[in-house]
Amino acid sequence: MCLAIPGKVEEITTEGGLRVGRVNFGGVVKRVCLDYVPEVEVGDYTIVHVGFALSKIDEDEALRTLEVFRQMGVLEEELSEGDVVFAQAAVAPQSACPDGSCSKA
């Protein structure tokens, strides 16, 4: 719930008075509010929590952290939305259960 995931800002626009970035999280692209990180520009990496960028980080750190989080199975939990989450909840209550053991019970 409280993990912030690193991603790369690919484009910045203004939507409804908000500074919004297209942010790529290792292949998954989301719209992210950049209002709290005015220093972040296109090409920068930032850590993002529930659609909001919280701070800028350097590229090497971002890529390493992204890989660690992927291995820990938390990327999917942080980035999933919509019906796919219900489908997941139907078979395994915890989306982040990486080895499937929580659906065996």
Next chain:
Amino acid sequence: MKYLTEFRNGEIAQRMAREIASITTRPWKIMEVCGGQTHSIIKNGIDQMLPAEIEMIHGPGCPVCVTPLELIDKALAIAAQPGVIFCSFGDMLRVPGTDMDLFQVKGAGGDVRVVYSPLDSVELAAKNPDKQVVFFGVGFETTAPANAMTVHVAKRRGLKNFSLLVSHVLVPPAIEAIMSSPGNRVQAFLLAGHVCSVMGYWEYPPVAEKFGIPLVVTGFEPLDLLDGIRRAVIQLEAGRHEVENAYERIVTFDGNQAAQKMLSEVFEVTDRAWRGIGVIPKSGWRLSEAYREFDAEERFHITGIHTEESALCRAGDVLRGAIKPAECAAFGKECTPRHPLGATMVSSEGACAAYYNYGRFLSAEELATAGSGLTHA
């Protein structure tokens, strides 16, 4: 799991574990506050790399777990109403209320939706003027800036059909409550890195001073956690009690000023009940006067909630660090991730779920006796 093998066999991790062992002369109990850190510690077996003297106690920092049952029941009641679109993060779907959960409310015809960002729920409100759109605003300081901005935007856009069901909780008062509780065993804390990315760590020096405890801002990756533990042990052994930042690549002393400004505009501090723990004074945020009209509890006036916790569940003792999950009689028997009795088994960040998922069926004492016999699932 190539990465995990690399981590366990990794020279740096082994060196750090050896260093911790070499400086430890006495038993120490260290609490990681954050559920994300609990998940990482158990998954990566970090507690099993530590010398026997160091016990990791798992803290109450899983917002899914500590959201009070009464509020869950209110959420379920609101979500079941016709004309309501109820939006939430995915991890709240299976949290058991007294009678059902959000997943079942949807199955029974409720319009429950999982959004990525709370801002998505404002868009839904704009597109569905004939519906009441409610967002379930659960979380610690990390999540609060998103919800604050969302309400701010809803107000700016003049949306009358959007509201927030708020259950925000704060880390510093929880630490104070744990340290002040009778029988407390915790001697140092790892502070939650991403909470501090928002809030900085300017709030913590008085806490370290008041209780004489080391507080180390710590990240989530295995090496971050080992480093945080190492620094806490160094302080404990030296009799120091300072706030230290072991997560400098993300966290500054001041934190994110823009986010803190928005938080102080939209929210105000309030007493909050924590599931399994009880009311902790000044431990949460509610909407401030200027934004009170967006409070879902005011808008829906849900009454007649009679909550009933499972008689078997000892989630409260687990959340306070009084027992390890496997010491609860229902653990892995009546209570599993598929049929959870309490929220600590539902959330992947809950200590019970982490223990279950990674095959930790023994108590701390039994684990110590069993040595390294238990491996990861």
